[in-house]
Amino acid sequence: MRPQAVRFLQYSLRHRAPTPSVPFFRSLSTSPRNTPRPTRSKALRAAPTIPFFGAFFSSNKPDEQTENMSFPDQRSDDQWRAVLNPEQFRILREKGTERAGTGEYDSHYPSTGVYNCAGCDAPLYTADHKFKSGCGWPAYFDSIPGAVKRNVDNTFGMKRTEIVCNNCGGHLGHVFEGEGFKTPTDERHCVNSVSLRFTEDGASGKAPSEKSKA
Numbered sequence: 001m002r003p004q005a006v007r008f009l010q011y012s013l014r015h016r017a018p019t020p021s022v023p024f025f026r027s028l029s030t031s032p033r034n035t036p037r038p039t040r041s042k043a044l045r046a047a048p049t050i051p052f053f054g055a056f057f058s059s060n061k062p063d064e065q066t067e068n069m070s071f072p073d074q075r076s077d078d079q080w081r082a083v084l085n086p087e088q089f090r091i092l093r094e095k096g097t098e099r100a101g102t103g104e105y106d107s108h109y110p111s112t113g114v115y116n117c118a119g120c121d122a123p124l125y126t127a128d129h130k131f132k133s134g135c136g137w138p139a140y141f142d143s144i145p146g147a148v149k150r151n152v153d154n155t156f157g158m159k160r161t162e163i164v165c166n167n168c169g170g171h172l173g174h175v176f177e178g179e180g181f182k183t184p185t186d187e188r189h190c191v192n193s194v195s196l197r198f199t200e201d202g203a204s205g206k207a208p209s210e211k212s213k214a
Contacts, residue, residue, distance in 0.1 A: 103193025
C-alpha cells in the first residue's frame, strides 16, 4: 500500500464521528407490549358499583305491584301527611317497619273489639283473630273478609307476601304461612302496631286529624 493511502486511512480512523449508542433495555421500553398497565386498585376503583345489598335490605321502597293497585281511598302523599304523624306516614305510606317489641299492640289481647286501619279507619282484624306468636309484633291468624290485600313479592328468589289495607293501600306488614301455630289457618299476619287503631266496641275509630300529627 502506498504511504499516502496509509496516512489517509490513519487520519480517517482518528477523526471519525462517534457512533451513538442506544441502551438495549431503553429501546425495549418503547414497545407497546411493555406499556404500563393500570394497577389492581385503580381497576377496582373504576369498576361500576352494584347496589345489590342496598336493594336487598331496603324496606322503604314501595313495591311496584302495590303502587299500581287501585284503592277506593286515593289521597295524595300531601293529604296523608296532613292526617298522619311522621311515624305513621313512614310505615303506612313508605312501607317502613317498627322495631320489634315496641308496638302498642304487641302484648294487647282484648276479649272483644276491632283493629282498624290507622290511616283510613277501615276495619281490618277482630280481637279474636289475635294470638300470641312471640315475634315482637301483633299477630293475627286471619282478617275480616275483604279487608286485607296480599301482594306476593318474589324478589331475590324469596317469597314474601306483603299485606295492605284494601281500602287505602296502607302498608300493614307481611303474612307468613306454615309456621306450625295451632290456629285455624296456620297463618301469621305480622302487623305493625303503628298501622292499627283499636276500638273496643267494634265501631269505626276516630278519624285521623291534624292534632295527631307530631
